[in-house]
Amino acid sequence: MERQKTDGPKTTSGTWGGRRRHRWRVFSRWTFYLHLWLGLLATGVILLVSVTGVLLNHKRPFGLMPDVSHAPSGPFEEALPLAELARRAEAAVGPTVAAAGIDRMDVRPEDGLVKVRFDDRTVQEVDLDLNTGRVLHVGERNDVFLEKLHSGEIFGDGWVLLSDASAVALALLLLSGYWLWLFPRARS
Amino acid sequence: MSAEHWALLVGLFAIPALLLALGHRLRRRRPLWRGVFWGAVAGHSIALMAMLIATLYPPVAWEGGPRARDAAVHWSLLLGSLVGGAIGGVLHPNRRRGERAH
Numbered sequence: 639m640e641r642q643k644t645d646g647p648k649t650t651s652g653t654w655g656g657r658r659r660h661r662w663r664v665f666s667r668w669t670f671y672l673h674l675w676l677g678l679l680a681t682g683v684i685l686l687v688s689v690t691g692v693l694l695n696h697k698r699p700f701g702l703m704p705d706v707s708h709a710p711s712g713p714f715e716e717a718l719p720l721a722e723l724a725r726r727a728e729a730a731v732g733p734t735v736a737a738a739g740i741d742r743m744d745v746r747p748e749d750g751l752v753k754v755r756f757d758d759r760t761v762q763e764v765d766l767d768l769n770t771g772r773v774l775h776v777g778e779r780n781d782v783f784l785e786k787l788h789s790g791e792i793f794g795d796g797w798v799l800l801s802d803a804s805a806v807a808l809a810l811l812l813l814s815g816y817w818l819w820l821f822p823r824a825r826s
Numbered sequence: 827m828s829a830e831h832w833a834l835l836v837g838l839f840a841i842p843a844l845l846l847a848l849g850h851r852l853r854r855r856r857p858l859w860r861g862v863f864w865g866a867v868a869g870h871s872i873a874l875m876a877m878l879i880a881t882l883y884p885p886v887a888w889e890g891g892p893r894a895r896d897a898a899v900h901w902s903l904l905l906g907s908l909v910g911g912a913i914g915g916v917l918h919p920n921r922r923r924g925e926r927a928h
Contacts, residue, residue: 760886780885
């Protein structure tokens with residue numbers, strides 16, 4: 639009976655300490671359910687984002703993008719015009735891929751090459767010498783697909799929100815997981 | 827949004843939410859629902875792996891590619907859990923026990 643007096647002032651819903659403990663219990667219970675539901679709902683997306691993230695980090699060793707090492711064959715000032723380089727790239731990939739159009743041309747003066755990327759389904763890329771126009775490599779840019787999948791963009795423009803939601807979910811899972819690990823008894 | 831996008835969203839979010847709700851106090855549920863639950867969990871897990879493989883191999887866009895791959899990416903989660911749930915419901919524990927007793 640003496641101990642009860644030292645707990646704090648009595649209120650209608652119990653002692654101050656008791657109310658605080660009750661709030662922590664409620665908070666911890668919510669954290670547990672947040673962790674449970676969010677963990678299950680975000681599994682698929684987090685798995686997809688994680689796998690594509692690892693593949694993108696190691697895209698060169700996995701051969702998911704061409705890795706052409708080249709030295710300049712002449713001064714940059716004497717490089718062929720972009721239109722001519724584009725024409726040679728189109729000739730290298732054939733009419734089907736060329737019909738999809740050029741997505742972008744990435745000029746690398748320090749390597750003496752230009753990367754011409756097409757807008758087709760397989761994302762073909764042609765690497766050409768800037769000065770001679772010689773085709774150095776023709777191959778797929780698989781990392782473009784993986785990037786779009788990683789961001790959710792592959793499903794449509796608004797689907798990047800899915801990737802954002804998975805990132806927020808992961809952060810909340812981390813926080814709630816830490817809470818449940820550090821204070822396992824707060825819920826009971 | 828197309829039907830296949832809806833199928834993907836339902837398979838990705840609605841089915842796990844439904845399974846979690848069904849898994850609440852699972853031991854108090856009828857054997858039929860326990861069978862459906864475990865069948866759907868197994869079906870969804872297998873379908874998730876199948877979807878991941880179909881999505882990433884080969885690492886090029888599936889649109890315009892083989893129809894089977896396109897379908898596997900969008901529909902496998904939904905259909906996998908439905909088929910798994912149906913199988914689990916048919917082969918639920920009581921039924922198996924009953925068959926053994928006969």
